[in-house]
Amino acid sequence: MKAIIFGAGAVGFQLAKLLIAEKYDVVIIEKDQERARFISSKLDCMVLNQESTLTSSIKDSGAEDARFFISVTNSDEVNIVSCGIVASEFNIPIKIARVRNVDYSKSNLLKKNFLGIDFIVNPEVEAAKLIHNTVTLGASSDVMMFENTDVQIRNFVVNKSSFFYNKPLKKIRKILNERFLISGVVRGEEFIIPSGETVIHENDNIYIFAEKDDLSRLFADLGRKSEKNDNVIIVGGTTIGTLVCDELIKSGTHVAIIDKDRTLCENLSEKYSDSLVIHSDISEEGVFEEENLENYDLIITATGNEELNVLSSVYAKSLGIKRALALVTKAGYIPIAQKLNIDSIVSPKSSTVNAILKFIRRGDIKSVHTLFNEKAEVIEYHIDTLSPACSKKVMDLKHPAGTLILSVIRDGENKIPDGNFVIHAGDRVITIALRDSVEKLAAVFTSDGK
């Protein structure tokens, strides 16, 4: 099956990588010669350095029979119009556009199949949603949520004094009588799907799967209380910053926004007249003291500068702000940020990729979360009567190595299945899988193997 990706920025690259791993034939169209060369040296796909028109590029590549056209160039307008051109020239069934401008993506035009666009993904909106969810849950860790059920995945880094330190999972389960599952462990550059024998080391970043209340209790026992964040500082009046601000103000949180651009600050102060808008560079000396910022519960760093986001989060925590959430896109920074004790990290790139993947695999798949630089995925399958797994016992499923069934959601209830558990039609199965095993796992649960 073929997929065309138009624009090989960070999102385009990541998406291509994931789709190639799922055995798609990926065609990338990229204008920049340098970038095109880089991509073709990294990925096993066809890269077209678009010199002619989009139409002729697609014709030349022989990708007229592709199943997806995904436009993720830097320009909203180019993305929208490209989808329109593809819709009029080819018979490619699914066209996806990335649209940043909130005005465009919120308008009804696009909802009514405007220019044949099937799906619009807005990285800013996706990231803001994720940030808001995380903040509502206390922002004490990253959070993955699933629709219509209370189960979640949260993570934290184990240090020497932690209860988990140097214990095998079997033992942990025995001592802590809580309903939870350690679903993944990040150790160095490696992502491990643990078994009962796995021993937790220092600096392991562990992902815990459980129901919301159980998780909150567990985190509280571990000394990471998910307190309410009543006072929040948002650094950067970017689109994400303002979207998060909108949501937080709606839920009654007291918000302060800091930006170094004077005109932007004036606009923000007009929009959020009840919030404190501060015109300053966050890295400037004395800002925290003068404005008493250290008394806030949470700092969200959402500037366009990732290094600044990480550093100011760390600095804020050192001054006494209880929690920090940083916007980080570069894959290399994410583990560092976690080690630096930043409580939660949100990557707009990942949330965009997640949203696109979820849409591409829609039908059998309810949701997709990529973990740790896309080394693993949490996938939620919807089981229907056609599914090979339907009416089978869990132990009879030949689920491949590097995968784990975390939960079966039946009627909104979380069932942690044992070997004799029989999967019914209408169930939702939440699984975790290493990158390489995603496709094999799909064959177990979905009828068409995709």
Added chain:
Amino acid sequence: MNLKIIIRLLSILSIIICISLLIPAVMAFYLNEMPSLKAFLMTITMTAAISAACYKLTAGCNVNNLKPRDSFIFVTLSWVTASAIGALPYYFSNSVPSFTDAYFETMSGFTTTGASILTSAEALSISMQFWRGLTHWLGGMGIVVLAVAILPFLGIGGMQLLEAEAPGPTVDKITPRIAETAKILWFIYIALTALQTIFLLFGGMSLFDSLFHTFATVATGGFSCKNLSVGHYKSAYIDYVITIFTFLASVNFTLHYKIITGKFRSVFYDVELRTFILIVLTATALISFNIYGTIYNSISDCVRYASFQVVTIISTTGFSTADYEKWPQASQNVIFMLMFIGGCAGSTSGGIKVIRLVTLLKQAMIEMKSLIHPRGVFALKVGENVVKAPVANAVSGFFFLYIAAVLIITFIVSTNNNDILTSITATLATLGNIGPGLGLVGPTDNYSFLAPYVKWTLSFAMLIGRLELYTVLVLFTPYFWKR
């Protein structure tokens, strides 16, 4: 400066005044008031002849070339000229023997001040009375607005003219076309006039008295054809009708338009209106409480007289139903404070106006917030609307000029050996286009005893008050006259 255009426009305006003078002239003819008729006809022929000559002489110049500078001169001069023409009938008919007094009376009429030099209003002939009321009605909505509404060829320069004349810090253009906006404003004005006249007729007033008081009410003027003002009728019904219509006339006319077009929500949440209502209710409550038992023995009387006086002063109308100088000192002080406030922007009232005070209050709050948050950025918001820095600065400047004008004019009045209370309230009452003050210019007194130079000063105060300082005062700055 484009003198030709200004003269041409002024001659057009003078003709409009002549046309409106025809109404009392016809009245004088039917009522057989010969001296008045003679005075009206003399004024009309003289003005018409001069205007026609000016119009002819300035033929060929394009009135659309009006520059912002010219519009300030034109608007100022149109009020000066209109008052001069309007004063002639009083002077020619010997109803008011001194031209100074006649000019004061007419300026007071056009600027809807309502300060009078007449010792007995009832002594005037009926047609002369009517002219006196008509000056209020014409001036209430603005002479220039009238010109813009009826003369479509003023279309292009219209907005600057409206801005120079309109009450309030900004002009709301309720329709895309300026002439259309001016027409709607006049429509609302005429509708209010018709309604109130009918209501007053029901209260047993004669048609003439109803019209006269309606003119004075919807223009928030304050002249009365009776020596005892509205108190003459001793009717609670009439008091309340006038109170309500005075209130309506001092509310932004854009809000009336919104009511007509069904946008109730934005009217309900209008910050200026809410503040205005709050001030009126608080002042009424304070005075009612203060005069209960000392002046009036029934609560209904207290509320009736207090609300009438509060609304008539804050709206800068200046009728009277009671001699508030006999009220306790605290009540008089409340009235004194109301003289500083005035009605809403975009209404027919004068004074500093509620919206400016709200803006200043918010600005002061922001200054205090900035002390706590030195790097904070705060938007000046009045309701849902953001007040941009230039507008906010204009408001602060206005407030300073207003207070400065009060102090200087008070000083000039006091050089005539008037006490401070008389001097300052005479100033506030004319600068704010209210009418009666306290002391020697109280509700039962008049301005006739003042020296001529004081009368001219106060006439000037009425003019700058009506045109909201900037339009007139800019003419006295050196920048204006530099090329």
